[in-house]
């Protein structure tokens with residue numbers, strides 16, 4: 104015992120100053136930066152990397168577009184569903200809860216496939232039927248004018264990108280709904296009561312009193328989900344949408360250069376998520392600083 | 395005082411969760427320009443009664459009429475009625491994301507549809523009146539409890555209510571801040587504001603109350619003018635309660 108103690112003490116006192124300093128260095132970040140520098144350098148100087156980078160950068164654009172549009176829609180869906188989850192109207196409440204529970208209970212990949220190959224085709228059939236119905240109502244100009252295009256929507260023409268956006272938005276909408284619900288419910292009851300007793304309607308109180316406070320609280324989880332969606336958007340490669348992951352797969356098949364291809368893909372994803380995370384942090388700080 | 399009731403409560407019952415009988419047939423009224431003080435032990439139903447008066451709680455049975463409008467009727471526009479009733483809560487319930495000025499202007503703009511300029515003018519006058527004109531641009535978290543409660547009073551007054559309800563407005567305050575809030579309430583009473591005040595501040599009751607109601611277990615046990623109430627209450631329970639809170 105005593106000897107052991109003496110030994111540890113000795114080691115500590117002798118070696119401590121620079122090992123402690125070494126322990127404090129964020130090695131993981133340094134290594135990451137080095138890899139980043141290596142890949143950036145390769146992109147500029149190696150033919151293979153350069154070629155891969157050019158091929159994948161189209162996918163970066165699609166990934167960003169896909170994520171931004173899907174997340175924006177998911178926020179709207181989430182906010183509306185979140186209101187449904189706290190609604191006193193049992194029909195509204197049950198519809199919202201059904202959606203949230205179903206979506207949260209199945210894998211995102213299955214949701215994407217289901218939306219793309221079941222929901223959208225069914226919706227198109229519905230549109231066709233509605234269109235034909237309008238056309239058949241009579242030769243009258245306006246009805247036919249609206250009905251014709253609806254009747255002629257072809258499932259082949261519904262771009263996979265749109266189906267992917269729809270799928271991602273529906274998948275994430277359920278999670279954002281729970282984020283909004285929790286945020287709204289975290290505002291103490293007295294706030295709603297004070298607003299209502301001044302004569303505001305429920306929606307006025309929501310708009311001017313509850314939501315401005317709730318938004319501040321839900322910003323961090325929303326930010327996390329945004330980054331998570333950027334990563335999950337790789338799943339839509341299963342729909343052959345030409346986003347980053349899909350183009351990486353294509354590039355590998357084209358060049359058989361797995362190492363360079365996936366290094367570049369990883370590099371691009373990391374660059375995007377890092378930039379996004381920092382952006383989210385800055386936004387959070389700005390919002391909480393404004394009081 | 396012209397003898398007409400601004401608040402008319404008739405045989406109101408209210409039960410929570412099927413078992414807690416918070417109000418068991420309460421009838422009361424407040425005349426225009428009158429100050430009615432409600433006292434009673436904790437849990438006797440005072441808050442519930444006030445909340446029934448502005449519809450924050452729905453009565454199970456009975457009737458509440460505010461200045462001629464039956465707010466317990468099925469199709470009443472409760473928002474419209476509430477705009478005419480100010481309420482001040484024990485916990486202030488100021489909007490923490492808004493400055494004192496914005497707290498007071500919000501409902502004026504949203505509900506009363508006043509212009510920004512008009513609302514701010516009304517607000518500055520009211521903040522002057524409650525004694526904190528210099529705090530207009532402060533957030534609630536930067537104000538003391540007494541200052542917050544005075545902003546809350548200004549916020550309610552800004553709607554030009556026909557009646558003001560107060561639910562133990564000073565009981566969450568540090569002792570040294572109680573007077574500043576009571577002074578504001580006394581001023582309102584002197585100006586002829588119709589008020590229904592739940593409070594155990596007997597100094598205020600003596601100075602401002604036209605009548606006092608004593609509640610216990612969801613019922614009104616005794617009602618009387620403030621002098622009669624303090625000097626010669628009829629009921630044993632009232633005497634016991636008064637002796638407790640007076641010392």
Ligand SMILES: Nc1ncnc2c1ncn2[C@@H]1O[C@H](COP(=O)(O)OP(=O)(O)O)[C@@H](O)[C@H]1O
Pocket residue numbers: 410411414415416434435436437438439440441442443
């Ligand atoms: N929202 C509620 N749900 C259940 N019980 C309640 C609720 N509000 C009040 N009560 C009960 O009703 C009774 C009267 O409460 P309250 O009106 O707050 O009394 P007071 O204000 O006189 O202290 C108490 O027993 C209280 O627990």
Ligand SMILES: [Mg+2]
Pocket residue numbers: 440441442561562
């Ligand atoms: Mg109470």
